[in-house]
Amino acid sequence: MTIHSSQTTQRLSLLGAILAGGRSSRMGSSKAMLPMPTGTTLLEHVAACLNPYCRSIVVSVAPSQQLTTSLPTVPDTDASQGPASGIASVLQLANQQGFAAAMIVSVDLPALTSTDLAPLIAAWEADPDRIAAATADGQFSEPLVAIYPATYLEQLTAVACGTDRSIMRWLRRTPHQTITIRREAIQDVDTPEQWNAYHDREVRKNARPSDR
Numbered sequence: 353m354t355i356h357s358s359q360t361t362q363r364l365s366l367l368g369a370i371l372a373g374g375r376s377s378r379m380g381s382s383k384a385m386l387p388m389p390t391g392t393t394l395l396e397h398v399a400a401c402l403n404p405y406c407r408s409i410v411v412s413v414a415p416s417q418q419l420t421t422s423l424p425t426v427p428d429t430d431a432s433q434g435p436a437s438g439i440a441s442v443l444q445l446a447n448q449q450g451f452a453a454a455m456i457v458s459v460d461l462p463a464l465t466s467t468d469l470a471p472l473i474a475a476w477e478a479d480p481d482r483i484a485a486a487t488a489d490g491q492f493s494e495p496l497v498a499i500y501p502a503t504y505l506e507q508l509t510a511v512a513c514g515t516d517r518s519i520m521r522w523l524r525r526t527p528h529q530t531i532t533i534r535r536e537a538i539q540d541v542d543t544p545e546q547w548n549a550y551h552d553r554e555v556r557k558n559a560r561p562s563d564r
């Protein structure tokens with residue numbers, strides 16, 4: 353018989369989900385497939401950040417979206433309803449497959465590392481029935497870098513189907529834990545200019561002094 357520590361058991365019950373639906377209209381191409389300076393795609397980079405903490409990882413996509421990935425995809429039920437719709441579909445899967453919670457991370461975070469996610473995991477392990485959401489300033493919670501217990505399925509489905517589908521506004525009025533993590537880690541890239549600026553910063557950071 354295998355005996356797990358309670359921490360290991362909890363991690364085994366966490367589903368990782370990368371939000372990659374939406375329109376990507378400001379970027380003009382799929383953000384998931386953008387090439388990182390390391391050679392991987394942005395989607396692969398975010399999956400690697402989730403990997404140490406999750407039993408399995410899925411990608412939340414628009415209903416007819418085609419992505420080149422070996423990860424399983426979870427399509428939204430309706431097109432372009434926003435991230436709440438993706439989170440609701442992921443929580444439905446979490447419930448069906450017996451996961452305690454889903455760690456949701458949007459795909460457009462090139463500076464995120466798995467170390468950045470550790471405090472979020474620790475907060476959820478300490479209080480597994482509450483949502484744990486990242487914040488950079490202690491004031492505004494980031495609903496797209498957060499752990500949602502599977503029991504929030506009904507509430508998230510109501511947001512996704514309601515008149516106000518803003519997950520940001522819903523989280524603001526919903527009791528949750530806020531966990532401060534590095535500002536840069538949750539800095540999303542939405543436009544080609546932001547993406548190019550990120551690349552330039554990385555190239556400068558990795559340049560040897562003699563190259564500068």
Ligand SMILES: Nc1nc2c(ncn2[C@@H]2O[C@H](COP(=O)(O)OP(=O)(O)OP(=O)(O)O)[C@@H](O)[C@H]2O)c(=O)[nH]1
Nearest residue numbers: 371372373374375376377378433434435438458459
């Ligand atoms: N599954 C799912 N994910 C979404 C949806 N809308 C946005 N996302 C994801 O949520 C994150 C933040 O999305 P935004 O940058 O606000 O929107 P976007 O559609 O990607 O881009 P824009 O068209 O430029 O606004 C990204 O990782 C998106 O892939 C949606 O309707 N369904």
